[in-house]
Amino acid sequence: MIKVPLADDHTLVRDGLRHILQKASGFDVAGEACDSATTIALIRSTDAHVLVLDLSMPGRNGIELIRQIRDEQPGLRILVLTMHAEQQYAVRAFKAGASGYLTKESASAELVDAVTKIASGGVYVSLAMAERFARNLQEPADALPHQRLSDREFDVFRRIVGGQSITEIANELCVSVKTISTHKTRILEKMQMPHENGLVRYAIHHKLFDDENDI
Structure with a gap:
């Protein structure tokens, strides 16, 4: 059973994610959080496998929060679920320690696959985001x-x-x-x-x- 805590400041989003995971087999929604402080408290008190994390919650910056979680719970895998589809956010999230990046518009179709792959030790990125990464390889190396x-x-x-x-x-x-x-x-x-x-x-x-x- 894959234990999955949910961290998002919108109740409707958490309800939707919980429904998707409960409808699929092999998942246990191991608690919910609505901001950075309750997220930290949740991961400290829960023995979980994959945290589904929104980048834009009240409190700490989402990237900073990923780093803190990785420092405190290095064995916990993190799937970023966000409205930010820009490549820059994805790159920063992965560098901070995330194992997957999924936009909310594609969550219902890909959430189960993403959590399953990340829980098994893999890395997940949507096809659209992968194409963005590929296009970026053709850009000049000098930092903008x-x-x-x-x-x-x-x-x-x-x-x-x-x-x-x-x-x-x-x-x-x-x-x-x-x-x-x-x-x-x-x-x-x-x-x-x-x-x-x-x-x-x-x-x-x-x-x-x-x-x-x-x-």
């Missing part, structure tokens, strides 16, 4: 400006491009406005942009978030 950003800075960058204010970002990430302002300053410096309008143009030009309604 956005690739110099830390995981937290990249997350703030996405939110700024999506039209969120500094205050809104601070509230969602549970940090101070001053902290987000500092991140914004560093982002502009690293990407050599004079103001945030340049960030929006850059994101559009490089099609960084073209799979979302952020820009």
Whole structure:
């Protein structure tokens, strides 16, 4: 029996995931969490095999959360289930220690296969994401400006491009406005942009978030 805790801040999503896994044979939904703090508490108290993890929950940045989970529970495999279809998020998630990456739009069709493969020690990525990786191999090796950003800075960058204010970002990430302002300053410096309008143009030009309604 594969024990699978679920971590997502939307009750309906967790209900849907639980239904899919319970309908299939060989799975036990071993608890649920709705933010980063309850996720950490859950994995500390549950002997599980594969954690299904949303990247965009209240609290810690999703990539940072993956690293903490891997440090505390190195034997626990992590399947990222997210609305972020961009390659940059997938690359960062795998580097942080995830074993699979699945977008929510394809979850119902692929969730069981993904969890099964990851539980057996494999790595899972959807066909669409694999094609993105393959296309990226043809790009120049030199790092683009956005690739110099830390995981937290990249997350703030996405939110700024999506039209969120500094205050809104601070509230969602549970940090101070001053902290987000500092991140914004560093982002502009690293990407050599004079103001945030340049960030929006850059994101559009490089099609960084073209799979979302952020820009």
